[in-house]
Amino acid sequence: MNLQLERLYKNAGKDERLIIGLMSGTSMDGLDIALCSVKGNGAETQIRILEFETGDFTDDFRQKIKAIFSKKQVDLELVCLMNEHIANTHAELINDALKRWGYTAAEIDFIASHGQTIFHAPKAQHQLHDYPNGTLQIGDGDHIAVKTGIITLSDFRQKHLAAGGEGAPLAVYGDYLIFSKKDEDRIMLNIGGIANFTYLPGNLNASEIFSTDVGPGNTMMDQYVQKYYDVFYDKNAVIASSGKLNEKLFLALLNCRFFDGEFPKTTGPELFNLNYLASAQKASSTENINKEDVMATLCHFSAETISNSVKKCFGDAAAANVFMSGGGMHNPLLVNLLKAKLPQSVFRSTEDLGINPDAKEAVLFAVLANETLCGSPINFGRRQGVPSICMGKISLPE
Structure with a gap:
């Protein structure tokens, strides 16, 4: 077995997993970083927030996001470059937080990264009948995994779309x-x-x-x-x-x-x-x-x-x-x-x-990652917008 896949299997099988949940929302006020202890899965999930902070974005970084955010026409080169730049910035903020908290990358089992939404286009909104629901979050998971040395799950919303949802809310x-x-x-x-x-x-x-x-x-x-x-x-x-x-x-x-x-x-x-x-x-x-x-x-x-x-x-x-x-x-x-x-x-x-309200969305992505890694299928019924699926692409750090 590939050593990284072996590491993935070993970490997923732990009784207690340390998962960092990340959230950067449409407000773009910073990156919410929640270090969570997670035990169990499904209805038996037990989660505790061990550490939490919001990593500040510089005004320059925020303006760079705004240049491609929520606009029908943007510079495609900037979108391409920001996919990497956002991920690298998030990785730096994670590494800085771990240092302040006294943790090493080896002690963290997984990162669950939402990424940065730059456009959300459900069919009811775009009204283009030949096209499906769409949403786009950037901040590539591979870059975060490599820069932090931690297995990273990201791009959660695409599976939701693929299964018939609108990519939100998760x-x-x-x-x-x-x-x-x-x-x-x-x-x-x-x-x-x-x-x-x-x-x-x-x-x-x-x-x-x-x-x-x-x-x-x-x-x-x-x-x-x-x-x-x-x-x-x-x-x-x-x-x-x-x-x-x-x-x-x-x-x-x-x-x-x-x-x-x-x-x-x-x-x-x-x-x-x-x-x-x-x-x-x-x-x-x-x-x-x-x-x-x-x-x-x-x-x-x-x-x-x-x-x-x-x-x-x-x-x-x-x-x-x-x-x-x-x-x-x-x-x-x-x-x-x-x-x-x-x-x-x-x-x-x-x-x-028991959950810090400012950390809640970051914690939710840690839970989504935990279900993808360790959970059993939960039947949410055959209803529009709530597909019974696991979500998140897995990026290995080496």
Whole structure:
């Protein structure tokens, strides 16, 4: 047997595996690096976060990503070069984190890398009937494996596409394995650039659960303040809180066929961006309103689309157990609006379930890798968007 395959087999067979989960989302605020101890698999999965940090991206690196991010027309040479550059940068951040944590590469069994999404194109969005669903994440796994010396799983979303899904959301798999609880219906709400949630039924029936994107989380607010205020995000919603809701713009923002679609569905900044905002302002004759009012309205827009989606599952008087994660949970205006729109629901953080909410998505990819390496098939039913598959391509370091 090839020595690297022997190493793969040996590591996968351990009672306890150390897996680094990586996540860099559409917000591009940095690389989330979660070192996890994982035991078991499937419903018996036990996971602990041993270390976590967000590796900072430089402004130059972030601008290089933005040059090819969420655009129909880009410089193909840059896409080619950034596939390697992103992977090399991620590998450097991993190596630096391991040094700070006091671990050697030999002590880590696997890396689970999401990569950097640069374009997401479900068929419902691109409307090109001769083409399938598509999504593209770059940051090549081979480069990470070679630069760190650690077996790396990456490119998780392509298998989801191949099996008939849209490549997202993938949280359904990890949420089911980590957070399901008998006799308690739960909603795992992640408010990143795009907001999504997983519904976990208390009967633990895998064929009933689903994950879905629901609309913009932070992405439009972040894009707006980056353009007009030269800050990366609206910390503590200071800007949005100083403005007021503009009803005309609010209604124009809600006028989108995406919101009428059935669950599960996916979207991204390819739809919800500053061009979308500009079109809504033109349609509502609100091009000249105060910037603070635009931010307030965008925050109300995110809260409305999230709460409407919860009501779609639980009814107008939704009494859901909602566990939040993602950057949007740190936006006090957004959270207060959600609580006002869903007064019968209980909002908590995944911290209450033993998982740092800022680390959650990175942890989920560690779980996906663990299932690919050690898991048994789980039947999620024959439903669109939730194929019963394992995901991730394996890259060997030598």
